[in-house]
Amino acid sequence: MRLKKIALILSSLLLAIGIFSCVEEPTVEAPARPFAVIRIGNFSANVANLVVTIDGTTPVAELSDLAYQEVTPFFDVIAGQRLITIVDKATNDTIYNKKINFSSYNEVSCFFTGEYSTVDTLNNFNYATFAEGLTYYDNSPVQGKAYISFLYLITQALNPLTDQPRIDVYDGTAGKDSLIIEDFNKDEGFNDVRFTDAAVGGRKFVFKKLLTTDVVASDSVQIQAGKRYLFVLTGNAINPGIMHLENDPLPVRGK
Secondary structure (H helix, E strand, C coil): CHHHHHHHHHHHHHHHHHHHHHCCCCCCCCCCCCEEEEEEEEEECCCCEEEEEECCECCCHHHHCEECCCECCCEEEECEEEEEEEEECCCCCEEEEEEEEECCCEEEEEEEEECCCCCCCCCCCEEEEEEEEECCCCCCCCCCCEEEEEEECCECEECCEECCCCEEEEECHHHCCEEEEEEECCCCCCCEEEEEEECCEEEEEEEEECCCCCEEEEEEEEECCCCEEEEEEEEECCCEEEEEEEECCCCCCCC
């Protein structure tokens, strides 16, 4: 009788173990990793084509051959310190190999500028970041208007050594000549200016040297409602230029 009880208990235990082993354990999803949304541009004054990797990978095809004044589409990266390695495609020399921090849930333009030199004291190849907004916030312009920004990336010329000019920006639309930005320069805190409710339609912007009023560059564009425009003053002090980027606001995304 006692043996029967023991056998019954053992059978019950084995049955319980069997049932427990058949129960599917709940799947716990890994927490989402914080991300940033970035785009990368080549505004170097003397490196025509860049080969860019991020932590040893090529997230978008454009990074394998980024031409002068070319900018990639926006793409996701893991937020935090990312190792950016840049090779001059023409020489196969590594000209940049440093970490850049991209903050969580930020939309950022990262533009490489300056002139590369193998002489450290002459090398001013570097990067500038331009904060485009936050991924969880609607960065659209005022309804019926456009969002226009200006970014100063003119770098010092190395040969001959020439400092960056200070620039006044004029609205030259339809024969107007009205000053809209005074003393635009490379200094931290005044190398970008933004207008969140800019008028739409045909616009012309003229960039003049502050002291001589010589025209450095000009750009005409048809401004459309709801769009974002970034006008980039680029090149070096001897050969400056202007180009603009146009894009729709990025979609709002959760954290």
